[in-house]
Amino acid sequence: MRKMFLKGWRPIFVLLLLFFMWEIIVKKADIPDWLLPAPSQIFAEGITGWAGFSGHVLATIKLGISGFAIGVGFGLLVAVLLYVIPFVREAVYPLLILSQNVPVIVLAPLLVIWFGFGMLPKMIVITLVCFFPITVAALDGFKQTAPDLKHYMRMAGATRQQLFWKLELPYALPSIFSGMKISATYSIMGAVISEWLGAKEGIGVYMTLASSSFQTDRVFVAIFAIMALSLLFFGVIILMERLLIRWQLKGGE
Template sequence: MKQQRWFRAGWPPLVVVILLLLIWQLVVTWGGTASWLLPSPLKIWQDGTTDMPRVWMHTFATFRLMLIGFFVGVTVGVIVASCLHRVPVLKAGFYPLLILSQNVPTIALGPLLIILFGFGLLPKVILISLVCFFPVTMSTLDGFMQTDRSMYNYMQMIGASKRQIFYKLELPHALPALFTGLKISATYSVMGAVIAEWLGGGVGLGYYMILQKSAFRADREFVAIFIIVVLSLLFFWLIAGLEKWVIRWNAKRSS
């Protein structure tokens, strides 16, 4: 039954993508568009396979960078959300600042981080961590706020300590919201890694795209874009699968 539902939900987008690729191929072929301006899907595929060794090298560098930034941002986000929740005074002071911080474009912080920390790995990790930090922090805080109040009052009534209430009630109730933030951050981490590589570096998909832009190789730009989309989807599905494995009770309730 699950496989049938997955197939029914998955084939319409797949058909749409195939139709769009066919239309794209026909428009480029019959319209006589220059390949350097708008390459056909077949041209993109052929060039991607030809340049695959170099593409894999840059893909691995981006994958490594996004993983480091993702785990740093998620770890700091969960810790900050837990501290703000357990200390209401801190939440009252820092929560508005968290909201205001999102008015600063992440890409605008890149040059500042490079001035402060140079062109090494550290400013890139900080940039990706900042991208991943906010969704996880806000989602986790919202999850804490959705704790069952009747259960909360019951645990207080039977003499449970604040530590016990947090780890046995509030944290488990916050897990679905936390995983929502993780799935958002998973896709943001790829974007953050590419932006960080645009700003400075000698390897990665962002650096690869800059090289192809200078050479007017639109076909290889599309190859990089395709890989970025695939990385984002795979990372998202990985977090979604981990969510079903960790929060089995929530998966059963939603099915």
């Protein structure tokens, strides 16, 4: 943790340098605010407009967490089924990979046509974004279980269910958390995309209204909020990983 803290100043320094250069270029080139606002104007808008923006942030957080939970659960279920039933894996896994070549933003209008403007199409969008990294990571984790340990448990008389719950699943936890980290960052993006399907509040709605009225500073406020929430979700998953699989982390050190 201390090493991460000591190294953390480097990206922060680079980020501050980029903001400084951005500020100077906008001021010196006299770029219009509606085209490219200065960082100082963006941060000022974020502070002064927080009262109206906070409700949109909370709506996106709730939507993202709900979709992430459903996506993780569905992804783990699919991974277990594909791992336990080999012929299903051989038939379905290529189709899962093929499905990821279809952009979610293209499917959004179809989901509205099929399911309307309610909560269901929004949950489907976030689930589609989140479940694939979990499924792939969990499958890889199951396959990486040490053969010697599996052989030892079979020699001890362990059943197939005991082998999975007591060895293969715990052994796959680091891989599962790796997939969860990716899905956690995707969940916010998926929530924002889903809010374009007709939501009444959320960062996606806020961004759409701001861009249509050429309030570019508010658009950047929304972008920075999405980035911050993605990093926050990512950090929460890292904390959960450190709490739940300390034995694995200590063994790796």
